[in-house]
Amino acid sequence: MPGYDYKFLEKPKRRFQCPLCSKAMREPVQVSTCGHRFCDTCLQEFLSEGVFKCPEDQLPLDYAKIYPDPELEQQILALAIRCIHSEEGCRWTGQMKQLQSHFSTCAFNVIPCPNRCSVKLTRRDLPEHLQHDCPKRKVKCEFCGSEFTGEAFENHQGICPQESVYCENKCGARMMRRLLAQHTMAECPKRTQPCKYCGKEFVYDTIQNHQYHCPRFPVQCPNQCGAPNIAREDLATHVKESCGSALVLCPFKEAGCKHRCPKLVIGRHLEETTKSHLTMMCNLVGRQRQEISELRRDLEELSVSNDGVLIWKLSDYSRKLQEAKMHSNHEFFSPPFYTHRYGYKLQASAFLNGNGSGEGSHLSVYIRVLPGEYDNLLEWPFSYKVTFSILDQSDPSLSKPQHITETFNPDPNWKNFQKPSGSRSSLDESALGFGYPKFVSHEEIRKRNYIRDNAIFLKASIEIPQKIMA
DSSP states (O other): OTTOOOEESSOOOGGGBOTTTOSBOSSEEEETTTOOEEEHHHHHHHHTTTOOBOTTTOOBOOGGGEEEOHHHHHHHHTSEEEOTTGGGTOOOEEEGGGHHHHHTTOTTOEEEOTTOOSOEEEGGGHHHIIIIIOTTSEEEOTTTOOEEEHHHHHHHTTTOTTSEEEOTTOSSOEEEGGGHHHIIIIIOTTOEEEOTTTOOEEEHHHHHHHTTTOTTOEEOOTTOOOOOOEEGGGHHHIIIIIOTTOEEEOTTGGGTOOOEEEGGGHHHHHHHTHHHHHHHHHHHHHHHHHHHHHHHHHHHHHHSBOSSEEEEEEOSHHHHHHHHHHSTTOOEEOOOEESSTTOOEEEEEEETTOOGGGTTTEEEEEEEEEOOTTGGGSOSSOOOOEEEEEOOOSOTTTSOOOOEEEEEOOOTTSGGGSOOOTTOOTTOTTSOOEEEEEEEEHHHHTTTTTSBTTBEEEEEEEOOOHHHHO
């Protein structure tokens, strides 16, 4: 019984206590010479230090005079104690000599697992351990009936071929695990499978629907030309470019030919209708010319200035001057412009080598009225002040530009300022402009930067009252 700390119901009397350890004596011995009693173990430890005297009275000791005291030991073993596991919950009480017998049934006593799994645990935890935790317990698989140790059973779980499991593809089917591979590969409606035409993966129960849209699914030519296995995505190209039975329109359809025939015989149609196709093309060219002319007029109208000011750049001045000298009365025309929005349409012209009294020595400039879109809404004759300028191109930061300017009020009796007829154009010689034959001399033009980078700028501006513009 050594090794236990006893829990007495009452504190042992002094005569039962060892003077050396102050606890109830274990295997008590008595020194016959003095009558003092000690635990056998305590006294042996004391004497092992080489002091052969009684611990109580210091009288010499003789090993031959130390004897066991069985009567005292029986009295001590009869003392009432609690189980040493009382703080853990054991409620047993009895004589000290009954403790060892109690340990054989105490639910709180720590014992080794009887399966020798190296685990030590309280007796009350043993059944749970043996049933669920012990790696050396014997377990029988409920599915296949095989018997395993607990450790081996843990490895067996999840792989038992007889266990009932659900399909991993979540199709809802349940079967023994040994049948799962075959089901997954060949039977499961949710298994993935590649399309044999395009190679993309699809769930098995949707692959048939995919084939109605698969771009590589083989289809027949709608013209029944006999071409085999045409991929759906290639069918349109086949019908358009390769199919000999496809109906095609005549290449001259834009010219008006409505003929439609198989592609194989279109050549014969072209040979037989050459003359009629040529006539159609001539008519088409005529229509297109008319349309181009109308588009040009519309574009010209869109690009016309409508603020009453024209800045006209005459590039390549030296060449154009030589051209004017070689051809008498050679006139250059500006882009048309409007005096204001919905106003009069005007155009300036210039004789670089002069006209009339200025021929050969001056630059002549004129203004003329052209047929406009809004003539029926305007007052006639045209009567607003006109100003001509040749612009000085000198750098304004170095010297103040000196533009040459002339202004006139239109003569209401002059033919050009009357309402123009719809048939009159800017090149109509009967519609003479009004202006200055001697606007600026050739000598004056060369004095300053009126010519720069081989170009001159002419400006024409119309003074329109605000109420008219409004």
